[in-house]
Amino acid sequence: MNLNENYLDTEIPKKQLKPNKNGDYEGVAIVAPTSEPTTSVNMDETFFTKAPLAVTLTGDHSMSRSVSLNSLSTAYRTSTRTPSQARKPLARSKLLSADLTGSNDSIAQPTATLKRHSDPYFNWENDIRSRLAESIYSMETSVRGSEIQRRPYVSNEIPNVFKLSKLSDSSKPKDSQASYDKNFLIFTSAGKPIYCMHGKDEQIMSYTGLINTIISYFQVNGPSELKTISTYASGKRLTFLDKSPILLMAQSERGESSNELLNQLDFLYSYILSSLSERQLLRLFSKRENFDLRNYLETTDFENLNEICSLICNRMFPDLLLNSLQCLPFRHSSRVKLQNVILQQLDKRQDIPRGTLLYGLIIAPQNKLCCVLRPKGHTLHTTDLHLLFCLISHQFQNLDETQELWVPICFPKFNSSGFLYCYIKFLPNSAHNNEKSALVLISAQKDAFFSLKSFSDELITKLEGERLLKKINSAKGFKLSDIPAPMVHHFIYKSKQNVQYVMPHFEVNSNITLDSSQRLEYELKLKTYYQQLHGTVVRDNGNLLSRSILNFVKWSSKDNEDQTIDDPRMNFSELDEYVIGNSSFEQESVNMLGIAWVTPKFELYLIGNNGVVDKKVLLRSARKVANWCQKNESRLFISDGAVF
């Protein structure tokens, strides 16, 4: 469907837009926002009211009607009409009939054309057929999308209300790094680039040089640290993190607060530390200030940085935003059993001295924590776990269950100057999909590989024997339909006490595969909704506005009365009414309602289906979601883990 969208930008003749005495706009079909929570188009209006009216049309419109063929190609044909003609058959019919009564001259020719194609039934039939065919493709994925991909209208798709740069936006030149709405830059205090998400070396060199000068100016003349440079008109924000000898910079136009950006930078820095450790980093730079760290880092490090950046920028990754972990929903009794099995196993192995095994983790696919084994009084920082999860899902994903890994990883929040050693083994999964859970055993001792390996082997056998492995592999999380909360599109529930969050599976069109561009687009859209919702309840410094908050945010198509007549771009009831073929469909108006609900116990971010405008309805559902999550807390969250 190659519709010309230019008509969206053309102006309605001013005389059509003059308000009448009642304040309504004469001649413009005002699209009232539907109060019904529905995703369907208004069929009555489009079919049965408009079609007969269209037949009585005269003048230029009937000309275009006369050339309509008995096929769907009418859409192409008629879409070539001049925009103002194509837009509003209903409106024009009123205007034209007014013209007819007013002047006799204008009747003469139109009646002639009418006579030539005087079989209204013939036209009407074609019309309906084409409309029926098209009606099931009414909903666009993105209202602003340049390429129109129509979907069946019976879907729970949510519209995109954000100004997001397309992942594959080819209109902007790739070479200039200012053309990205988000970028990360890591360089040394001497100005040598280490990593950058977008952009080429030669451009970055001058850039980092300039930034370096500025940062050191403030260090000398302050002494003060440069934190943020914001430009309010364009919403561009540069945030700096000075971790000398490494400097990090984030550039964003996505409306993230500087605190959010700082968290992201800190995560990137943590990754570098996890690979190098702070002590090594300082040693490298203490010898030579202009050391080029790029030579020291491995290729996999850059790949991982790429992955982390894309995770932060483009994927649904609320972990950083909420500073919490995602957890695998698991039956409570099974989880207890699993923990007991691990503890028993550990008790059996008295040959493993305390301190050899620090932590043990079972990580389900998609970075969901399934089980944790930890010494009493010690927990791992979420950032450290995020790093570990990222490594497992990106770097080590290609291992099969026969292979095992022994890797030194620095956990920067645990101890930034030393390494811990991780034994990583993927658990066998009989279902032959690519999703494997991993067992991670963390030790402080370099030479503990064999004792941990034997421990792991025994544990896995035991787990298999207790049929727990099967349960882990079959644990699938939950769907939105499991919760009796209508009108909810998606939600994130964070338990503050456990620093963990859960969210239901994505349930968009099932034919969208995990890595398809549509899926990415959807994730980015959802991510932005959540980021915006979260942004409404936190201050600039990242603290919550208040101990408990209930916030509704509603995004909707603009009110008709709010348009300025002078500005052609503002005529945007056009958006609600797409012209397909001869018919004019009313595009579903956008009415997205989201809730950010913060209490001392939990945070709930919830997005309703498009069209839900009643806040009571959504709040009722939000209550149900919160109740459900609280009721199932033992299933959804790991409260304590296996403590030894």
Next chain:
Amino acid sequence: MRLRYITVFDPSRSTNENDTFKQMLLFHYFGSTDSVPSLNEKLSTIGIIQGIWSLTSSGSEIDGEPNDLEKIIELNSDVIMCIKIESRFFISLAISNNDEDRSEIPFQYFSSYLWLSYKFFKLLNGSFARFNTGSNKLTDLLNEFVIPFWNDIYLNLATITNRSFTTIWPDYYKRANFQHKSYNSVNKNIDKESWDAIILQKILLDKKSYLGIKDILVYHLPKSTDADTKERIGTKTYGLVRNFTSDLNTLPDISNWLYHLHYTYGEISSHILTGNAHFKEELQVEEQERHHGTNEEQEDEQEQQRQGTPQNHKNMLSLSERMMHNVTLPISFAYDAIHEVSTTTGVSNSLSMIMDYVPKPRWPFTSSSSNKNNSNNRHSSINDNANANTVLRSDPEAIGGTIGTSRFGFLVSPLNSNVLPSSYQALKLCLNFGNSKNNEIFYNCLFWYFDDFLVMIVCDQDFNKIWEKDYLKDLNFQLCQSMKCLNSEIFDSLNCDTIESFSYVIRDSITHEIDSSVPFGIPKMTLDENISTLQLAINGIDQFINDSSNPLSLVNWNPISIMGGFNTNSKKDDTRGSENEVDGNQLAFKRRYLNFLNLMSSEKLWDLEIDILQFLLSLQNSKKDPEYFQEERLLKLNNGILCYIKETNSKLIIIIKNWFQHDDKAKTLKLRNHLSSNTSKESSLFQSLGDDVIDWWESREM
């Protein structure tokens, strides 16, 4: 929170490495700096700001036009704000927050005032580009305006926060909202002429002044507290009542300038309007930077339209003396005489003597009852004497006086004595009328007041009628008639004595208007409470008066005339009859226009403002596509705030409620209607604000 420095520079003035100093137009450090930074340090600061500007501006140009005009550089404890104006000048302000101050002022207020300081400068002096690159004129004027402007803020930071959070929008101005029905329905009393019809027909369209007077701006500027009861007065009615042209593009700037003056100094007077009043610290710690301040230049400047002498203390004392001594001598003598006589011999005995010195006001329309009015005036003179609020004129022909309980008169007009600088006769302001060919030209502006109403009359420069006394008398008469009508129209309106349960702000980006009922803070400096560390200094005059030769040290020296009615100023004396008092109270009560926020303490109000600012920042960060979508938010915080924010492409609507109260009401309502309406009504975000808000909104929309 402390101001550090302000600098103005124009990089295009420097052509090579040897003349980089030329780009610096102004660099001023606030307060006493231990060591005066060298030129080199200043230049490096300017350089780094430029560097940051170009670093962050790359790629942000739309159609070759740079669209970023404001950048905020946040350091650990400091914030540097920089704005770019007229495509080549930069103004930059640095603030620091070293001492973990709890009452930290968000930098948005400062950056807004940075814009305002430029806009006010432009209003008074014209644009920066007007001045030759070769001359130092611009530097001189910047020294005269920008430094005192920011010094007042430096000395009293409340200046920038006391007009509520709506000040963070420097391009918008507040409009007065009277009761809608009475305000909008002009034809309510058909038999009576409406106030705006009088101005329109008898002044603007009158053949004597047709096209000579470009516009008349009517402001309602009540004080924030009632002088008697110390109760707050709602700010709903504060602001522009209306003007009479639609193409005055500078309207937001003029309005904000007047509001700023009013709230900085607590009043509007001739001296304040002409820019001769500023704060100073009693202990002289001011260290002023003057690059090119010589006496000759100073005198040149005096001939220019901007007549204020620079705010300075130590080094400029001799100059000020010379300049202002002559200027203010007649007033000072008259005042001294009155004061001396009244203090030595008692008020009642010296009445006749006072009246000899004080010019006798004429009553243009109540000549038959002049005796009564005279006594009234006498009355007021005595009453006001304590506050030195005398209607004091050097010109016996001056027009002004009272009708009933209302005071009126010119603040800036050719009726002021010739010995005063010419800005006292007509203030020249650089205005931009959309229809005029020259974008920005200077107009003679006269100021006239009627109680709390301030009327600004914009005249063409070649409109010579204003120099004729008869014409001014006529103008005075017509304005009086009009304001009398307006006054009665307002007081006829009903329902303004109830305390509204919500507060609103509506910002319209097409008309640049703000409707707001969010209360303003109380200005720290009012006449009644003289803060010990600060005093309002009228340049030259106070120095003259505080001179050792003068036995009377007058701290509360009040200039020629100060706007405001009696009932807000002079009811401390019990000379007024009890009946009058009741009337006054009723009037005051009627005029309060309160909402629930007025009842809150100013600390709580400030916390609320910070919260709302945070909501607005988060809205600013919103990534919704503004071309197609609008956003609504309804926030409910556990401290009771219920805040509704809606942003459409032309309007920003903020409604604040207390949901504790709101819920109570809703519950009782629910209980009452429980039987009658079981069907739960659909509730959008706006509908859930309650019926009173919906009623108000609907009446407003009509």
